[in-house]
Amino acid sequence: MRLQSIYKSDINRDINGVIKVAQDDEQSIVQELSEYIITRELRRHFNTFLNHYERSLEQPTDKIGVWISGFFGSGKSHFLKMLSYLLANKTVGGKKAVQYFSDKFDDPMMFAQLENCVKVPTETILFNIDSKSPLTKDKTAILRVFAKVFYEHQGFYGNDLKVAKLEQFIAKSGKTEQFRECFERINGGTWEESRDSFAFFEDDIVEAMSEALDMSETASRNWFNGEEEIELSIEQLVKEIREYIDSKGRDYRLMFMIDEVGQYIGSDSDLMLNLQTIVEEIGTKCGGRVWVMVTSQEAIDSITKISGDDFSKIQGRFNTRLSLSSSSVDEVIKKRILAKTDTAEQVLSLQYEKNNQVLKNLFTFNNAVLDLKGYSGEGEFIETYPFVPYQFRLMQNVLAEIRKHGNSGKHLSGGERSMLSGFQEAAQAIQDRDEYALVPFYLFYDTVHTFLESSI
Known part of the structure; x- marks a missing residue:
């Protein structure tokens, strides 16, 4: 034979041998969902995560960090990606993501628990940190990545804070459509296509701002030429995230799902501190409605080269720790x-x-x-x-x-x-x-x- x-x-x-977080065409997602195997080990991890997550739906919590570790090829990116599909529960290939899992758990109670968790309206922001990272990797790099993906998620231009802040201001005034129409009429190209090279369109932007936002030309030009560097603090970003989820309703959830954090941080204690502070701030200000999940090659213990106190703080931020073995x-x-x-x-x-x-x-x-x-x-x-x-x-x-x-x-x-x-x-x-x-x-x-x- x-x-x-x-x-x-x-x-x-x-x-699809290697799961890439950025690969999100419908065909790949359908194959990933239908062929996903829940092994004995993964069943345990799903159980741990769902227990923690379900608790946060009933009462506010600041324990919103999930650290998924495992060696190369242990399936951690795949696990993260599955959680992102399930929690957002979008319709793929004609059925809801959670329906692909109806026969994957051998325990009906666990599937019922999953169904209960995905009922809550949830948006997930899934990304590989290396591909979103700024060119200069200083100690605020992780904060800048968070800001970038958060603004992009809302449809703003995350690569430049100045432009993102302008778009945010226009959106709050409820004049996004008006501004974009004015800009397109004046410039000929759409705002989305032109905003990455906005520095070349000073006159067009100033004119569109004056017309759509009722600003004087001087005020618009002053904004455009303002040299002040827009600084963003963790506190301010978390405040904006909080406002965003409040505007969506009381039950709404937002997930930051970040692949390969361990590799990105390496032995840089500044970056680790930056991540720790963001997770801490999100935990205290958002009461369990915003979660941060990360994957790392190493367990959290082996990645930190940081002395005693700081280390236990970081461990305290990531209460849910899942270690995938080979x-x-x-x-x-x-x-x-x-x-x-x-x-x-x-x-x-x-x-x-x-x-x-x-x-x-x-x-x-x-x-x-x-x-x-x-x-x-x-x-x-x-x-x-x-x-x-x-x-x-x-x-x-x-x-x-x-x-x-x-x-x-x-x-x-x-x-x-x-x-x-x-x-x-x-x-x-x-x-x-x-x-x-x-x-x-x-x-x-x-x-x-x-x-x-x-x-x-």
Whole structure:
């Protein structure tokens, strides 16, 4: 029997191996929601998060920080993205996001709890911090990122505070449409297209401001040429966030969901302090209606190089800490890629009966490291075939080391190969062989060599 025909789902289908936070076209979202696997470990994390979140719906709280950590490939960005789809509960592919999960939890109570949490009107702002970061990364960088995404979320121009503040002022006066129409009539181009190079359109903007906002030309020109740098304090930004959620109604929730914070902060204690103060301020001023969720390669303990007191403060801000381990990756690969048809299971069961002694001898190592092991029994053989259990662990270590040693490995968001695509490609490489074939470890080289640097 050819290996290509042993899998339940087509082994050559297109799988989104690396989850990118910015990838939000409908087709990708439908695939991510329908193929998302809730492993035993993830079930525990969903449970922890939903318990904390549900409590905040009933009574105000300042414990609004969620820190999701896990090694490369453990699925933390995917988990964050799923929470963002679920909490916002938008309609995708003709049904609500939460409906894709109706058969994913084995506990109906937990699904009911999820439904209860997503009833609340919620907006989520999901982004990768590196792509939104200002060019100069000083100690207020995280505050500037928060301001930028918050203004963009409202439709303002987040890249320049001066323009964003003008748009905010116009919106508060209720004259956004009027101003945009005036500008387009005078300039010929739309305001959205022109605002990123606003410095070149002084006359047009001044004229539009005078006409739409009833300002004198002198006042408009003074604003335009004002050299004063617009400074933004954490307190002021949080006040604006508070006003925004109040304007949306009492039950409304807003989520800041930030990918790869740990990598961005590195060992910079100023940035960590900046993040801590923002979360603290949001917690006290917004009473549990605005949450901050972040992902990080490292657990919160290993990222802070900060002395005693400050460290416990930061831990106190992120009360919900979820640590994703690598074990769930194996489970996801087995269910998404390696699930077998009934016929294949019978064939493999016979294979194992005939050859289990041979397999035991092949995969018994002298002085073995505990997690490098062969098949524990027939069930595991059927589940992992044509791979060997130790390859999951080993492959993860390889990818982690590549990231550590290569420059291009640090911020690979587009070119990297994940465990998922690695295993899929290795399985494709031997799909024409029969049921006596196993995947040799060197086949994984083909999946990673494209982003190895020559020095490595």
